[in-house]
Amino acid sequence: MDKLNQYIDRNRERFIEELFSLLRIPSISSDSNHKTDMLLCAERWKELLLEAGVDKCEVMSTEGNPVVYAEKIIDNNLPTVLVYGHYDVMPTDPDELWKTSPFEPVITNDIIWGRGADDDKGQSFMHAKAFEFMMRENCLPCNVKFMLEGEEEIGSESLYGFCEKNKQMLAADVILVSDTSMLASNIPSITTGLRGLGYVEVKVTGANRDLHSGLYGGAVANPINVLCQMIAKLTDDKNHITIPDFYKEVLIISEEERKLMSQAPFSLENYKNELGINDIHGEEGYSTIERVGIRPSLDVCGIWGGYQGEGAKTVIPSEAFAKISFRLVPHQDFNIITERFINYFKSLAPSGVKVEVTPLHGGYAYVCPIDFPAYIAAEKAYTSIYGKRPVPTRSGGSIPIIAGFEKILGIKSVLMGFGLSTDAIHSPNENYPLEQFFNGIRTIPLFYKEFAEIMKK
């Protein structure tokens, strides 16, 4: 441990500058204007991994953005860890709310500010530096493979095919991922469940052109009013989702497990204060932790239509749009849920409008049992660094490809996340505390050590 701390101290400025070189590349996967940045970011990762000590590294093309693959095989009889991360980031809007420039990372108060600082450049880079340490100190106890993709934020579409094609190359005993959060900087936790995801765009069309709201107001369907009415009907007054059979396959959690979950540290007052809200809002009959952990949800992520400029324009627009996401739990299938949504949503439309629904992406939920050997290794690693056993938690977030890995490669993942809820991932002012970054680098080599020992037995 002392060696590791010394190594970090000696190389601290270099680690940060290397991470910043990744953060400065605006690798926004959802915006096709950033295609070149995706390549630049992949190439930069390749340089950094080669410098860290991998035997070989390739930027491998896919149908979409390339995958960075690297490996260090020291002994075929030793266990193999496949590190997964992503180099793409979310868009930055609303830009006016950023206090610093999203792609000009800075450190203030020992916190890194910038898009990707946590999700997932900061977190995945911890693995590169932990690996570098083990290589330089000659204590790497496992084979290591790295796979960094550029489409996580838009559904990892190309990575499914990439995994199908490269099963042999990707063979491993566990997939190690840092793309989640822990409960607090002094409450270590490991995410054992991820929600699945469905995401659709809907379009409601009324008349064939924008209409004067005086001459036509009251006589024809206004697509915005109609869209609002349709969205409102997706939930009832107890915030249950009303799509028929939406909950049919939902895994019912035992009263015992719910009791255990309720013991996780959680302050409703702090939660509300931190978000600046007067009250929480969710499905009747469930706690906040349950609402995001074991229950599905439905959110409109975006809506637009009609006049959005300054002042007053009286118009009935021809079209209105919304982007709607579902977070799903085991054993909801996003394809089936999306189909049920489409049927139900269309049935809500009055005859004066046309409705189109475009599925944009989806993914399955994931569960990691707490007796899985790699989970036990991770638990021990956190305990050494934080002085207490990590709490197993179920995250409300989704990393659809994690369920995909299990389906395609037959490999389970352990989600060793070091993010915090205050990191504002996907939001303006994304950040990542240096303490989390360096504690991650400290924890990861211990995982390798524990995992190699467990696998020996």
Place this chain on the structure above:
Amino acid sequence: MDKLNQYIDRNRERFIEELFSLLRIPSISSDSNHKTDMLLCAERWKELLLEAGVDKCEVMSTEGNPVVYAEKIIDNNLPTVLVYGHYDVMPTDPDELWKTSPFEPVITNDIIWGRGADDDKGQSFMHAKAFEFMMRENCLPCNVKFMLEGEEEIGSESLYGFCEKNKQMLAADVILVSDTSMLASNIPSITTGLRGLGYVEVKVTGANRDLHSGLYGGAVANPINVLCQMIAKLTDDKNHITIPDFYKEVLIISEEERKLMSQAPFSLENYKNELGINDIHGEEGYSTIERVGIRPSLDVCGIWGGYQGEGAKTVIPSEAFAKISFRLVPHQDFNIITERFINYFKSLAPSGVKVEVTPLHGGYAYVCPIDFPAYIAAEKAYTSIYGKRPVPTRSGGSIPIIAGFEKILGIKSVLMGFGLSTDAIHSPNENYPLEQFFNGIRTIPLFYKEFAEIMKK
């Protein structure tokens, strides 16, 4: 009449070129970037009115955009007509739907295409050219005053004060306005009723920042979902507006008058085909003509919030917005209705969000009785030109200042509109058929003649 037709034939190209010089100025009053264009447009009107033969013309400053005032006083014993119009136009968005450039007017198939071609540059310019004819042919039978404002599309805010200040200068026997439509190019009609207007912007705020829809989805209020639910609650399943006391002051039209209204030519099939809709949509118990003529309505004119870009971004936005308009009928007071809306709308919000409502503008409804002398003069003028008596109709649109003129100046208006429902005012591809433009110029001098005669008696 022959003289008039000859005059039009001789000057046809000049009339069009003069109108185009107005249409080329992007005088969008709702956009503060166009302040200079408002002045340019007012100055151009001044030049054109002086050339047409007024004694004096001034661009008079107000708290907002200037008013163009001109007059030709021939005899204080003769009746005086005050012509009112507006030189401001609506914004052009969505720009991608325009087939021609909105401020580069062109003529194809004998139709003028461009923003303001009808509303209201094209229509108000007919009065300048009809006046010019009467001056050149020495047959002007009344005094004439012109008042052209630059804020009609944003509520005529400064014109109320302007009228208060200039009551003496504006004294007249009737206000003549061409800013409405007729039923069809072969079915003349005169608008005898205008709806009033209320217009507000609403903002719903949830958490203090955009949130990850996975980590928070289902546990906190999503301002878009909430806004949709609140908007949906503004109408019931029979499309009645649910704001308490919204209909309290609504003028109930007699069964007899409703019967007369139902005799106006109207083809539901044509209406639906022309709009490209499968079905109409409106308040139960009323016909389409009644829904826009004698009943109030509520339309969301714009909505926005969250991610509106390409692809899928999973986010719970911090804020969501909408612009909501009401069309009001006699005797609804927009101030009272706006207040009732604000109270009701805020009461619909769950405790997890904050709601702000900003009133943007408003105006009263207007009615012109069909036995009003100037109405009779207008009726005779249309009958001469079109060979049939014009139908009195109630428009769904609003020109709030018309009710203001009656309140402040004590002068009633006659709405001699020559627009058509296909003119796409406030929409992309606004247009004005040359036939309507020249028939307007033909009809107006006859009005003056009939009006002078009626007033003599």
